[in-house]
Amino acid sequence: MRPLSVVVITRNEERNLARCLTSVQGVADDIVVVDSFSTDGTEAIAKAHGARFVQHAFEGHIEQKNWAITQARHPFILSLDADEALDDRLRAAVSEAKTRAEDGYTMNRLTNYCGTWIRHGGWYPDTKLRLWDSRKGHWGGINPHDRYEMGPGARITHLPGDILHYSYYSVEDHWRQVDYFTTIAAKAAAAKGKRAGVLKRWFSPVAKFIGAYVLQLGFLDGRAGFTIARISAAATSMKYRKLQAIEQ
DSSP states (O other): OOOOEEEEEESSOTTTHHHHHHTTTTTOSEEEEEESOOSSSHHHHHHHTTOEEEEOOOOOHHHHHHHHHTTOSSSEEEEEETTEEEOHHHHHHHHHHTTSOOSEEEEEEEEEETTEEEOSTTOSSOOEEEEEEGGGEEEEEETTEEEEEEOTTOOEEEEEEEEEEEEESSHHHHHHHHHHHHHHHHHHHHHTTOOOOHHHHHHHHHHHHHIIIIITOGGGGHHHHHHHHHHHHHHHHHHHHHHHHHHO
16 A cells, blocks of 8 residues: 655635545545645645645746655655545545556546536546656646656556546636736747747637637537637637747
């Protein structure tokens, strides 16, 4: 039986954190919340649910999550965002995985958008690698889109059940997040030498909408599917416009 550390990074997550931490009770042997100086009730909620609460300055999603790993008591780690929770089936699967020997485990993520569960438009199954032996990988990707990367030869398998992702409570929340994330993404792209060419600026947003709403069947999610596809297209446009501004 491998002891399990659950690691969560936070900043002003009093709206979500209790649900996240409740979902890992009975599965986690250690819970650590790494917080970037919240000003709301995040700390009190974390401690009320038995989590260790550590504060660390935020230097980027990837950087914060890699540092957070160092605070875990055990190398076998489940990483969750504060707005995520395990469903019953996945909680049972994670508990069973503690008795197994694979290096990493993937799982599907099901997103709730303004009260609607989204199953199309590229938002599901949204498979994530979130349970792993931290000695055999690290967080990588391009901010703000982090992903965990296992080393060569790592044994990875898939677990049943879903991470329940409570993404946005309102369309306004979505727009605010898009503005925040596209700024980070544009800066990260510029740092890697990427450029905002004319074709990318004009055609990528159109391709994004068609891909999400038509090809990936976003229309089956009704009004929410249309809203998501429209905002996703706008986000693509915003990212390239911000990248162009950096270039200039």
